[in-house]
Amino acid sequence: MFRDITIGQYYPANSLIHKLDSRVKIIATFIFIIDLFIANNYIGYGITSIFLGIIIFLSKVPIKYMLKGLKAIFVIILITGALNIFMTPGEHVLWSYKGITITGEGLYTAGLMATRLIFLIIGSSILTLTTSPIQLTDGIESILNPFKKIGIPAHEVAMMMTIALRFIPILLEETDKIMKAQMARGADFESGGIIKRAKSLIPLLVPLFISAFRRAEELAMAMEARCYRGGENRTRMKQLVIENKDYIAMTIIAIFTLIMILIRFI
Amino acid sequence: MAIKFEKVTHVYSKGTPFEKIALNNINIHIKKGEFVGIIGHTGSGKSTLIQHFNGLLKPTEGTITVLGKKLNDKDTSLKEIRQKVGLVFQYPEHQLFEMTIFKDVAFGPQNMGLSKEEVEARVKEALDMVGIKEDMYEKSPFELSGGQKRRVAIAGVLAMKPEILVLDEPTAGLDPKGRDEILTQIQRLHKTLGITVILVSHSMEDIAKLVDRIIVMHKGKVALNGAPVSVFEHVEELEKMGLAAPQIMYIMKALKEKGLDVSTNILTVEEGAKEIASILKKQK
Ligand SMILES: Nc1ncnc2c1ncn2[C@@H]1O[C@H](COP(=O)(O)OP(=O)(O)OP(=O)(O)O)[C@@H](O)[C@H]1O
Numbered sequence: 001m002f003r004d005i006t007i008g009q010y011y012p013a014n015s016l017i018h019k020l021d022s023r024v025k026i027i028a029t030f031i032f033i034i035d036l037f038i039a040n041n042y043i044g045y046g047i048t049s050i051f052l053g054i055i056i057f058l059s060k061v062p063i064k065y066m067l068k069g070l071k072a073i074f075v076i077i078l079i080t081g082a083l084n085i086f087m088t089p090g091e092h093v094l095w096s097y098k099g100i101t102i103t104g105e106g107l108y109t110a111g112l113m114a115t116r117l118i119f120l121i122i123g124s125s126i127l128t129l130t131t132s133p134i135q136l137t138d139g140i141e142s143i144l145n146p147f148k149k150i151g152i153p154a155h156e157v158a159m160m161m162t163i164a165l166r167f168i169p170i171l172l173e174e175t176d177k178i179m180k181a182q183m184a185r186g187a188d189f190e191s192g193g194i195i196k197r198a199k200s201l202i203p204l205l206v207p208l209f210i211s212a213f214r215r216a217e218e219l220a221m222a223m224e225a226r227c228y229r230g231g232e233n234r235t236r237m238k239q240l241v242i243e244n245k246d247y248i249a250m251t252i253i254a255i256f257t258l259i260m261i262l263i264r265f266i
Numbered sequence: 267m268a269i270k271f272e273k274v275t276h277v278y279s280k281g282t283p284f285e286k287i288a289l290n291n292i293n294i295h296i297k298k299g300e301f302v303g304i305i306g307h308t309g310s311g312k313s314t315l316i317q318h319f320n321g322l323l324k325p326t327e328g329t330i331t332v333l334g335k336k337l338n339d340k341d342t343s344l345k346e347i348r349q350k351v352g353l354v355f356q357y358p359e360h361q362l363f364e365m366t367i368f369k370d371v372a373f374g375p376q377n378m379g380l381s382k383e384e385v386e387a388r389v390k391e392a393l394d395m396v397g398i399k400e401d402m403y404e405k406s407p408f409e410l411s412g413g414q415k416r417r418v419a420i421a422g423v424l425a426m427k428p429e430i431l432v433l434d435e436p437t438a439g440l441d442p443k444g445r446d447e448i449l450t451q452i453q454r455l456h457k458t459l460g461i462t463v464i465l466v467s468h469s470m471e472d473i474a475k476l477v478d479r480i481i482v483m484h485k486g487k488v489a490l491n492g493a494p495v496s497v498f499e500h501v502e503e504l505e506k507m508g509l510a511a512p513q514i515m516y517i518m519k520a521l522k523e524k525g526l527d528v529s530t531n532i533l534t535v536e537e538g539a540k541e542i543a544s545i546l547k548k549q550k
């Protein structure tokens with residue numbers, strides 16, 4: 001049941017995108033998101049969709065798998081779309097009823113916004129789908145490192161992220177297990193009004209919280225037992241190295257950004 | 267027939283790179299009143315198998331019939347099946363949630379919609395069976411030791427008075443005395459009430475002592491299926507699967523090799539002691 005949630009879950013494969021340095025991918029994704037806000041017309045988004053298509057193809061992640069993540073935020077896309085359709089003032093009134101109007105401008109912005117959101121999700125899920133959590137946090141730590149001097153605890157932030165990411169599947173698994181155990185005792189999580197349903201969650205949430213605290217405590221103890229003492233002087237098994245393909249990737253994202261700027265301002 | 271599996275296959279996370287065939291074309295029959303043991307190496311699919319018994323997991327392929335009802339039929343009430351098939355999970359103590367032991371055990375019977383008196387009677391009976399005394403009823407389940415929590419959790423399922431009782435490693439991590447108490451209790455339930463019991467265990471000794479039939483799981487398939495004596499005859503096969511025969515069988519074999527004319531079809535220490543004593547008497 002719960003294990004099937006896959007938003008942003010790492011998809012192991014052997015592709016060019018998978019092999020890129022995680023720092024490059026993080027920064028490129030960041031730039032890509034900014035580019036999405038620079039682009040403000042359909043020509044820009046047309047080029048973006050081709051760009052994304054090529055990257056998805058190179059990443060060897062099946063399209064189906066990638067779109068599954070979109071399903072979860074489908075409602076959000078719908079709501080923003082609807083808000084834009086009804087809230088945008090404009091001259092080309094298409095339909096009007098008791099003060100509610102739909103304008104041509106509204107439809108246009110709604111379309112743009114929805115596309116932007118979808119690209120945003122796809123862009124960032126390419127990052128998490130092709131980068132294992134360990135590489136991701138290593139990358140973040142390495143990017144944050146220069147800011148240590150101004151007091152940003154790079155290693156601690158990265159460690160916290162690693163642990164949080166690691167705990168997501170564990171907690172989902174645990175939820176699944178407890179839910180089944182309570183269902184075996186006749187618990188019903190699906191039917192009834194809102195109050196009954198909220199009440200029916202107690203047999204699930206209490207054991208879940210207890211187990212989360214227990215796990216956190218055990219983890220802390222295990223880390224201490226293995227003499228964990230923060231990032232000072234720690235070396236890594238896998239050093240991050242920038243290679244030729246990473247330079248090429250950076251060049252490509254720079255060119256893409258340039259194109260986005262040109263399209264907007266010319 | 268209590269439980270019937272026909273060509274049952276279960277695949278986890280189908281269609282993703284994490285796809286895992288946990289059950290592969292399983293065919294089994296379990297008769298009413300039978301005491302069946304399931305053994306198998308870690309990850310062989312035992313827990314997956316038993317979660318199909320009450321419809322918590324649905325087979326990817328194949329049909330399952332429980333107490334005469336096909337589980338994938340639309341008009342089969344899974345709620346009813348879950349009352350009749352009591353499932354005690356691995357580490358059941360992690361599912362406790364109520365303020366008091368009494369209330370926690372009452373959760374199952376209450377969900378069945380029984381009257382208050384009936385619920386109370388059942389809870390008392392179930393807690394009595396697992397050896398939890400009346401003065402503990404109002405304690406929080408979280409104050410208990412691991413073994414006591416386990417008993418309360420098992421009582422929570424017993425209180426539903428299932429016709430089929432399925433236990434997934436109920437004695438893992440208990441001390442020898444606690445283990446014996448729980449197993450004796452299960453055996454008594456089987457004998458006095460005649461309920462069908464299915465026991466998953468890693469202890470060959472417990473299995474040999476208790477069950478009428480053993481199903482050996484290996485990599486999602488049924489590798490062996492039969493009476494304990496006939497299953498434990500295949501020692502080499504079992505060892506290849508990461509399992510073993512009960513210790514006493516090895517002792518009897520070693521004795522035989524050393525020239526003592528004992529039977530090697532011995533499964534429990536008691537039987538073994540008797541056999542050796544009788545042979546020694548004859549030799550005198
Ligand atoms: N929810 C799940 N999602 C994906 N794979 C799973 C899930 N549950 C179990 N598996 C996999 O299915 C296989 C069988 O697991 P199962 O829990 O049935 O084994 P088991 O025989 O009960 O082992 P153990 O003796 O350790 O309890 C294992 O390889 C396991 O990794």
Ligand SMILES: [Mg+2]
Nearest residue numbers: 312313356434
């Ligand atoms: Mg198991």
